[in-house]
Amino acid sequence: MESSGGIRERVEDYLAAIYRLRGGPELPLSLTALGEYFGFSPVSIHEMILKLSQQGWIHYYPYRGVTLSAQGEAVALALLRRHRLWERFLTDMLDVPWAEAHEIAGALEHAAPESVTERLSTLLGDPVSCPHGVPIPPSKRTYIDTCLRQVPVGARGRVTRIAPESGDVLRDVQAWGLLPGCQITVIEQQAAEIVVQVEERLVSIPLESANVIWIEVL
Amino acid sequence: MESSGGIRERVEDYLAAIYRLRGGPELPLSLTALGEYFGFSPVSIHEMILKLSQQGWIHYYPYRGVTLSAQGEAVALALLRRHRLWERFLTDMLDVPWAEAHEIAGALEHAAPESVTERLSTLLGDPVSCPHGVPIPPSKRTYIDTCLRQVPVGARGRVTRIAPESGDVLRDVQAWGLLPGCQITVIEQQAAEIVVQVEERLVSIPLESANVIWIEVL
């Protein structure tokens, strides 16, 4: 229901706001500027900043401001990319007025996973700027992957990643010879497992494990 | 930021779930069935049901279950329409796998306003069923309107509604002769007001009022 426990919406919005408002990567952004942007009280901003700092998304220099950590910047860029792609979709394909698109994209950016937004980028012809002229940050991943559980029978693909990682699954994946990069074909979908072909071998994968194996369908 | 105070996401999800799970309009749906659907504890479901009942979205018959009020059913149908249109978009235009589309649409359905979803319906050719074969409830409104504030200079249109309503604005709207149904042309956008032509007259509308006047651009 609730998007399965990724990064919270507010966290993403704060990180992207810091990216948008800051003067440069090393210039701390004052909490006052953030407070004005969001229209929240200084105390609330401060509270949230402490949390973001504890969680490693930002660096907080009291009385000076905040900068993004490497992790935080990655999240901000990913969000801004999704934001601007949705803006393009709204204005280019749905004829939503320019001024409205920004606000609506502010919600859509959190509602669709990155994989969907990458497909959207393809549909739009991989635009490089939003309707307001701002550059769209490039995608980091060069592939689009799908959870093995969702790959239709008969499809060929490449294992891209095991995520979320857990020791048990990683051991199984290794035993099955399903390491990232290897090519597979989905042979059969059963009630409790999925049969895939890896090179000459057939492997039966419990659905639970299939949930964390990601495939780029080729 | 947070979509300006409409119906809360959870309220919409509960109402649509009741619609989906019920046997018929008059057959009460047991709280147990709802609890199983959401995976929440019986106490939590009960708590939420009391709130929804107090707010008039549902009728609660203790020990028997809940039915939707007329209002509640309208919300459920609107949400299911948005849900199924987004599913169609995901599968038809983005090639998102069938099984994934449902879950993603479960978030998108709340993120885009009805007006945007109606434009999406047009783009998709007004489909009548979702990718899983379920009928898409029809749209109640036959027009798509835009807030006057967003209508570009030069556009012609028809006043559709004043919303949200407030006594002061309604009086002004009447004085200006801008009642629903009348035709207007946007003449000029200034810092604090918008000038529109109504028949032979020019009217200056403060931006504040322009926010609650809705126009079907023709």
Added chain:
DNA sequence: AAAAATTATAAGGTACACCTTATAAAAATT
């Protein structure tokens, strides 16, 4: 009618992200 099962309610708790008021600390200005 009694026992068992289901459903409701009471009581207390959690996380999140906002709020206000008051005080303390640091920085900037005079």
Added chain:
DNA sequence: AATTTTTATAAGGTGTACCTTATAATTTTT
């Protein structure tokens, strides 16, 4: 150096929507 302004922190509160444990009321089954 003293004053003013800005920024931080402490303390207490709100609403939403979940949780558990325990008890009460009702319905269903025996």
